[in-house]
Amino acid sequence: MVHSALVIFLIRRFTGHRITRWGHKSHGIPMILVVDDESGVRDLIVDALSLVSIPSTTASHGMEALKKIREETINLVILDINMPLMDGYEVLQRMREIGLTIPVIVLTARLDREDTKRAFELGADDFVRKPFGIEELTLRVQAILRRSMSDSSLNSAIRMGDIAMDIDRHEVSMDGNPIDVSPTEFRLLQVFLENPGRVLSKEQLLSQVWGMDKYVDPNIVETYISYLRKKFGKGLALRTVRGVGYQLTDQVAP
Numbered sequence: 001m002v003h004s005a006l007v008i009f010l011i012r013r014f015t016g017h018r019i020t021r022w023g024h025k026s027h028g029i030p031m032i033l034v035v036d037d038e039s040g041v042r043d044l045i046v047d048a049l050s051l052v053s054i055p056s057t058t059a060s061h062g063m064e065a066l067k068k069i070r071e072e073t074i075n076l077v078i079l080d081i082n083m084p085l086m087d088g089y090e091v092l093q094r095m096r097e098i099g100l101t102i103p104v105i106v107l108t109a110r111l112d113r114e115d116t117k118r119a120f121e122l123g124a125d126d127f128v129r130k131p132f133g134i135e136e137l138t139l140r141v142q143a144i145l146r147r148s149m150s151d152s153s154l155n156s157a158i159r160m161g162d163i164a165m166d167i168d169r170h171e172v173s174m175d176g177n178p179i180d181v182s183p184t185e186f187r188l189l190q191v192f193l194e195n196p197g198r199v200l201s202k203e204q205l206l207s208q209v210w211g212m213d214k215y216v217d218p219n220i221v222e223t224y225i226s227y228l229r230k231k232f233g234k235g236l237a238l239r240t241v242r243g244v245g246y247q248l249t250d251q252v253a254p
Helices: 004-015 039-051 062-071 088-097 113-121 134-148 183-193 202-210 220-235
Strands: 032-035 056-059 076-080 104-108 126-129 157-160 163-166 171-174 238-241 245-248
Touching: 032 039, 032 062, 039 056, 039 134, 056 062, 062 076, 062 088, 062 202, 076 088, 076 134, 088 104, 088 113, 104 113, 104 134, 113 126, 126 134, 157 183, 163 183, 183 202, 183 220, 183 245, 202 220, 202 245, 220 238
Parallel strands: 032 056, 032 076, 076 104, 104 126
Antiparallel strands: 157 163, 163 171, 238 245
């Protein structure tokens, strides 16, 4: 098999296509997550993105993809549909259910129009059929990044009331005073700050903060909720909705 980097070189050499590199005037360097169970496809896309100076990370199945999305800063996901264990549709659905708005480009070899329709209904931003052209895919990636990363909602700073969070610096403050939080407390607080006013169930919080590990004790959610309440006091209006979950409001905690 010809190495993917050589394939890209030949495409550029003999077709005359030029791929514009990601400019340094953007809002930072983006990170792409490539999700596909075929290593050859993953390598091909990673090499293509490297040619336009876009770094990427990979996942070989849906569970790994959700874990990386939860733990790393991902700006766009290139997501294959046909994967074992958890297909791309389920990955996309779970992302949207927990409020993640990261752009997603769906890849598939299927030709049925219903597949395209389903992907967009679940919240996909673009749809590319296999086999795909390298230049076309990179141009689509760059177009989505220009739109999404110019959106102020993707700023690394999140603020609600007196609480401010800087995701890139991994810092939290209240009334301008730094608050020391553990990595897990930081992720839990981030989920609430990104979903103000929304009631989040224990299952959603377990999925987003601790992943899909079935051995995690569900009571750990209450434990870390209590940690946050102790550290932020009345500055964190975190309400318990009995029998449903938890809600971060913009009201002062009692």
